[in-house]
Amino acid sequence: MEQGKPGAPYDPYAFTPFAVAVDLAVFTVREGGLHVLLIRRGGPPYLGAWALPGGFVLPDESAEEAARRELAEETGLSGETAAALHLEQLRTYSEPDRDPRMRVVSVAYAALVPDLPEPRRGGDAAHAQWMPAGPGRALAFDHTRILADAHRRIGARIEYSCLATSFCPPEFTLGELQQVYETVWGTALDRPNFRRKVLASPGFVEPVPGAARLTGGRGKPAALYRAGPATALHPPLLRPEGRPE
Amino acid sequence: MEQGKPGAPYDPYAFTPFAVAVDLAVFTVREGGLHVLLIRRGGPPYLGAWALPGGFVLPDESAEEAARRELAEETGLSGETAAALHLEQLRTYSEPDRDPRMRVVSVAYAALVPDLPEPRRGGDAAHAQWMPAGPGRALAFDHTRILADAHRRIGARIEYSCLATSFCPPEFTLGELQQVYETVWGTALDRPNFRRKVLASPGFVEPVPGAARLTGGRGKPAALYRAGPATALHPPLLRPEGRPE
DNA sequence: CCAAAAGTGTTGACAATACACCCATGA
DNA sequence: TCATGGGTGTATTGTCAACACTTTTGG
Secondary structure, three states, X not given: OOOXXXXXXXXXXXXXXXXXXXEEEEEEEEOOEEEEEEEEOOOOOOOOOEEOOEEEOOOOOOXXXXXHHHHHHHHOOOHHHHHHOEEXXXXXXXXXXXXXXXXXXEEEEEEEOOOOOOOOOOHHHHHEEEEEOOOOOOOOXXXXXXXXXXXXXXXXXXXXXXXXXXXXXXXXXXXXXHHHHHHHHOOOOOHHHHHHHHHHOXXXXXXXXXXXXXXXXXXXXXXXXXXXXXXXXXXXXXXXXXXXX | OOOOOOOOOOOOOOOOEEEEEEEEEEEEEEOOEEEEEEEEOOOOOOOOOEEOOEEEOOOOOOHHHHHHHHHHHHHOOOHHHHHHOEEEEEEEEOXXXXXXOOOEEEEEEXXXXXXXXXXOOOHHHHHEXXXXXXXXXXXXXXXXXXXHHHHHHHHHHHHHEOHHHHHOOOOXXXXXXXXXXXXXXXXOOOHHHHHHHHHHOOOOEEEEEEEEEOOEOEOOOEEEEEXXXXXXXXXXXXXXXXXXX
């Protein structure tokens, strides 16, 4: 790589300069629906349209560092909090005409965050807003496609990885975790079976001893759990029928 | 994205120029082992070291088009043949110091090809060579890591997608397909059960009527199959025990 | 006492594995 | 006729979904 011909000497003019950016699909579950963080564009092109947050990669940072920096800016979270969030590289979009102004190659990331207070602390975050993540909303650039890809990927990832707990607060009930799955997949799940599967996956969740919390106001208080040390789910938690993609 | 501040006007100096390249992990199954296409570097840095093939993305092509172009050059295949091969974007590597000469962001792709004749038609392909894809071989740049990521990804992908047939010639026996799985996973599989699972996945393979071929010289001639129309595998073909990653 | 939410137990249908067995071919 | 690889049948074992049931809280 890095050279057109392996045997040729290094030629600084052999490459074309591109702008490299990151785009973020930041998901959260709130009010029983999947939401995504969007910004309204304040300049051309696509003035006034909704778009995914993001920005250019700086000269001395990796794409992941850029994504984490943008995430902290857009959500108004502190750097330490943002550093702990799960960030997953989705794929890179590089069609030559995806930005009408210039050649921009964009690395897309997905982030899963718990239900935060409104992202209006200061600075860039003032532009950002949680919007329902259903199909049908047209975004600027190729962001409609990126968001659809991100949604599908997240749905598939929570089957085999533990990252559904990223949508939950530090301590959560199994009912809340189940709501995450039901919201992301858009299907109802059997509570007894869901419970068994989660507890049967070693390291997925671990109980908080003695702790319990009322959830719906009424009903039996639910035991609290926190995310366990595992990252992958064995066995996986498969959605009822229709396979992904 | 595309702008540092959503409300700010477009500033052509707001971005840093990067070189954008593609790296290819081209896999094949030959002589009972998984092999990968490598080139020996003819210039600094890492002179004489093995590296993944690749090259810069040209101004008017997408990363995938660049990957397909490089694939055709390195394998010596015609453009049409290369266009039909399965090419899968893995992820993007963007650490600032991954190339000592300059800032290069690289989009990595994996390709699965049948056992080709030696890749020595002409031009760039003369440098390329099939090498066993085991762990332990140190490559130039961060290619050791890219190759390891690619290997793991391919192993996981053939569980849920139909792309194992990409390793096979246009017409193949179920024994050959099973060898692909056994080679990529490094495990032995039960032949009757493997057969049942493959045939139970609709659209995975379809029989070539009446065709049969001797495989090991001895034994009953095996029926021939070709790749079916499906892309995803329902139900999936899970490897015996140890989960990936 | 009733409604609501958490949690437990049980059962029957289905799937997967392990393995025995038959078939067709070359030597 | 034996070795080799392809192909079929089957029984045991295990898994999973469905659903009845118990528990604990607020009103």
